Amino acid sequence: MGGTEHLTVRREGATLILTLNRPEARNALSLPMLVGLYDGWIEADADDSVRSVVFTGAGGCFCAGMDLKALAGGSMSGEEYRERLTADPDLHWKAMLRHHRPRKPVVAAVEGPCVAGGTEMLQGTDIRVAGESAVFGLYEVRRGLFPIGGSTVRLPRQIPRTHALEMLLTGRPYSAREAADIGLIGRVVPDGSALDTALEIADRINACGPLAVEAVKASVYETAAMTETDGLAAELARGRPVFDTADAREGTRAFAEKRPPVYKRA
Known part of the structure; x- marks a missing residue:
């Protein structure tokens, strides 16, 4: 079972749990995280004893997107993983579920911020559960950036276009309740219970053929x-x-x- 310093992997029955594990940076994306995620998706696909995947974040946060401070400084943590991205220039897009769709169902368990790259990765998951205090949004335009993780294509296919364009063009935050109302997530649960709920859903999936x-x-x-x-x-x-x-x-x-x-x- 793989994992890196910023991505933990564990099994619970037939479910593989992938956890973004950089809570001190609100689980902002890093090279170790991307490499760990990619390896996790490949492991789930390759292991027939895995019937579902739960995707979550540590420390009461899902993912705050790209590490903008590191990006502005021209470096990201975990440079020792750089050779993996050099060998496969598409690895980060596969890790973020832009260029890879796992064959097993993926249930997202969201607590806290799930913004920018977090919301982009969310769109690559199949079933989505969030705690009441979770926050969503595509903030890229506020920084003069483009949400290149797939959102201009996927989001209008997953929620009504008017809501997709408002989210994309304003860069404003959305509460969990509002995200559920527009169809971005499926369930809102009490804070701290998103993972347990996601695991319950995964167990129901695991019981099926x-x-x-x-x-x-x-x-x-x-x-x-x-x-x-x-x-x-x-x-x-x-x-x-x-x-x-x-x-x-x-x-x-x-x-x-x-x-x-x-x-x-x-």
Whole structure:
């Protein structure tokens, strides 16, 4: 199991938990964090015993985005990881879920600030839970910057365009309640309970057939830009093979026998 000084990785049952771990800097992005995140996503994809991922931050904060002080000074912490980015110039975009979509469901557990790069990474997750005091926003325009982590493309596809443009063009903060109202997050929970709630959701996912879960997620994303006719055809191509699996037979048999199913990814 991987991880770096700014990204911790641990298992809880069939869930892999990735935690941004730089609370003294409000979990601002760093080279060790990006490398650790990338490795975490790859580990989740490669390990069939992992059925879900929970993505969170340490110290009551999700992520405050890029480390602007380090950026202004021309250096970022963890320069010893620079060779990883040199070897794969796309690594940081994969780490931030701009150029990588994990095949396992990703549940975000947000406490405190989730702004700029934090809100950008959030858009690469599948299910989102936030504590009441969480704050969201894309602050880049306020600094004369561009939210290049994918937000001008993804955000208008995930929430109504008028809300997306207001968030993008004003750079203002959004409360958790407002973020939920516009559809950026799915649940608002009492402060300090986002991780527990995310783990509960992950446990429900883990109890389902993993082949079915992964096929459903893949279908949702691959058909998003299709016409309805093309999307329905793609759904059949993706969904029909699931019915021919041993897991599908196990699921129906377990239902008939009134017992929990035992899925084997077969």
